[in-house]
Amino acid sequence: MSDQNLTPKTDAQIQVSASPLRSTIGAVISGGMAFAMYSLMIAIATNFATKPVHSINPLVIKITSAVRTLVVGVVALGSGIFxxxxxxxxxxxxxxxxxxxxxPKSSES
Structure with missing residues (x-):
């Protein structure tokens, strides 16, 4: 078998210029994702807070605490980035x- 690239390469790349409408739509989408991830973070943190760890082993308690902190932190990071x-x-x-x-307005004459 040969390792040929099956997709044809095109030399022309389309440049899309930024417009206020495109950036506003992107901001609305990103803001919606940030709100959704924030709501998810609150739900996860509340769920973790209402379900305590049922163990007397200190190692299990420490690992559980670390994993819970990591999960909430990753979701919070995603929310902050969006x-x-x-x-x-x-x-x-x-x-x-x-x-x-x-x-300045350009005169078309």
């Missing part, structure tokens, strides 16, 4: 709107 992306996309929207408003 929130920061949403804020950045909103800032990009403002920047693009300001650039469009301050751009």
């Amino acid at each position: 929130g920061i992306v949403a804020i950045g996309l909103l800032a990009l929207t403002l920047q693009l709107l300001i650039q469009q408003l301050t751009k």
